Amino acid sequence: MVLRKLTGVFSIALVIGAATFAVAGVPDLQLSTASTAAAGSPVMYNLPNGLGSTFALARTTSGIVNATITLTVLDGGGVPVANFSAADMWLEKAVSAGTGNFIACTGGTTADLNTNASGVTTWAAPLRAGGWSTANTLVVINGSPLTSSSGLNLRHNSADINGDGVANLSDIPLFAGDFTGGTNAFRSDLQYDGFVNLSDIPRLASGVGAVCP
Ligand SMILES: [Ca+2]
Numbered sequence: 450m451v452l453r454k455l456t457g458v459f460s461i462a463l464v465i466g467a468a469t470f471a472v473a474g475v476p477d478l479q480l481s482t483a484s485t486a487a488a489g490s491p492v493m494y495n496l497p498n499g500l501g502s503t504f505a506l507a508r509t510t511s512g513i514v515n516a517t518i519t520l521t522v523l524d525g526g527g528v529p530v531a532n533f534s535a536a537d538m539w540l541e542k543a544v545s546a547g548t549g550n551f552i553a554c555t556g557g558t559t560a561d562l563n564t565n566a567s568g569v570t571t572w573a574a575p576l577r578a579g580g581w582s583t584a585n586t587l588v589v590i591n592g593s594p595l596t597s598s599s600g601l602n603l604r605h606n607s608a609d610i611n612g613d614g615v616a617n618l619s620d621i622p623l624f625a626g627d628f629t630g631g632t633n634a635f636r637s638d639l640q641y642d643g644f645v646n647l648s649d650i651p652r653l654a655s656g657v658g659a660v661c662p
Pocket residue numbers: 608609610611612613614615616617619620
């Protein structure tokens with residue numbers, strides 16, 4: 450009997466502990482949500498120096514689409530978390546074998562701004578990143594991805610084809626091989642339209658020399 454009472458008290462303490470854990474102002478990864486208005490599976494063209502495409506100029510095989518990401522940060526009580534630091538919200542490639550070598554410069558995929566009074570921030574400015582990814586793009590808060598979804602259907606490529614954080618002469622043979630190989634390899638479809646062809650060359654040429662700041 451005494452044991453049962455003690456167990457009951459312990460259970461109550463656990464419930465109180467859990468309620469306290471959902472502290473006001475702390476982002477909740479399940480209640481916070483991210484989305485992009487772009488239909489299909491858009492592709493971002495990134496460069497390590499941040500001179501790649503804005504999110505408004507992402508591409509699908511149908512042409513340019515606006516893939517701007519909107520994140521709404523809520524705490525465990527469903528209350529917007531205002532003025533949350535942009536530096537603590539970033540994008541990552543989902544870990545999935547064979548889906549690319551995407552790499553971000555330090556702080557290269559953080560949100561544009563701190564959250565506003567409604568807990569909202571966006572990704573619209575170009576990323577500072579290289580490599581390619583056909584995996585989902587994860588929205589990460591304080592090091593942990595949102596659990597409200599499995600990520601955004603947003604892909605990436607770059608003139609830094611080998612994903613070492615620098616677009617330079619060492620990336621050109623990879624493009625040349627894809628160009629002549631006729632495989633339309635995603636990694637070399639730099640102006641994304643489903644084909645590796647002459648229209649992709651200007652992006653490779655202008656990207657050479659791009660390094661992380
Ligand atoms: Ca490279």
